[in-house]
Amino acid sequence: MMTTKATHPRRNFKIRQYIASKSIARLTLDFIVINTILATLLAGVLVLITRDYHLGLDYIYHMYTELFGKEPRWSLPDDQFLYKNIRAFLATISLLSPSLFLGMIIYKFFVLRRDNLVFRRYCDLSNGGSEQYLNIHFYISSSLRLHNLQFTAFIRTYEKELEQASADNYPMNTFPLELRQDAFYPLPFNYVPSRFRLPLFNPDTLDTPCAQPQLELHDDGTVTVHTFERQIKLDPTRGDFCQIYVVGRGEVPDLQSKFSEIGSYQIPADIRFEPLPEMQTAYDVRKQRFTVKNWLDF
Incomplete structure (x- = not known):
């Protein structure tokens, strides 16, 4: 029986190491940048499918604000299936990302002891x-x-x-x-x-x-x-x-x-x-x- 050889060196806990080494301001900036990139990518996919190029910036804005918990103020009346799937994905991410960000803050303040x-x-x-x-x-x-x-x-x-x-x-x-x-x-x-x-x-x-x-x-x-x-x-x-x-x-x-x-x-x-x-x-x-x-x- 053949076994797959592990790749070395292993670099474990890279996310934890990143959180530990960066400031709260840097982590906040990263959180904003990641949401901006995600909203831009989703808006780009949507524009390619709908061909509504003139609505690209509006899509970015609506998706970006929705990722931060704002109620959606946009729709796709001609393609309800696509709209519902994107809405479901955005709702999931908007629920997970603030929780992850709050978890990082708690990790920095209450768990990690460093820089004494x-x-x-x-x-x-x-x-x-x-x-x-x-x-x-x-x-x-x-x-x-x-x-x-x-x-x-x-x-x-x-x-x-x-x-x-x-x-x-x-x-x-x-x-x-x-x-x-x-x-x-x-x-x-x-x-x-x-x-x-x-x-x-x-x-x-x-x-x-x-x-x-x-x-x-x-x-x-x-x-x-x-x-x-x-x-x-x-x-x-x-x-x-x-x-x-x-x-x-x-x-x-x-x-x-x-x-x-x-x-x-x-x-x-x-x-x-x-x-x-x-x-x-x-x-x-x-x-x-x-x-x-x-x-x-x-």
Whole structure:
């Protein structure tokens, strides 16, 4: 018995992903555009059948308004069968489409929890004693109080020269990176720019195998990832890539729930080797809140 082979890769939940990633204004615009296209297509079919070309715009208007629930104010006296079938189709769509749109709004407001964290577009390089760091900047964009905000970081690599290699030398690898205590915020402030540091490779440990993977940046734009087993040398100009993923996890006591969000940086393209402009933060005693300047640079 022959079986049909599944097509891969599968891309599941594309509609849900689209709803999750777009704003309410964009979803509303999409809803209007889809109804406009549908009304235009139906009107075009009707014009081709009836040959009433001069009524094309009227048909578009009547069908468009009917899709939004308005009572029909048009008819086809010479072709009742066609008219009734189009009317039945429009009535079905006008019943389903508002329900689907309302469902998307409910999904956005009451089910989906996202964008509690906003990561700065770039990270910057800094020095502390004999160590170098990447500064990861973020702020909490939610008005809800967050608790136990904890960051973890991973580095993902791809070595193009290993594309045809054996399974022992897989071209794609992911490693956890070491973070310090400043990556934990028990009770963070909302709308206040903050940062934590990601330690880079320390030359003082050059002769010691790395217990934790470490990233080393070179002046020529190449990158070396030091691991316990080997050193992975990456050159973006030959098709390699290196990415840092930052995952923020925390609790939302007001909702009795947890959240997890992710940010990513291309290395070295998203690194600024000069310090980024500092955010100017001050506490307003009278208003009992923080004020921040220089948001345009975030």
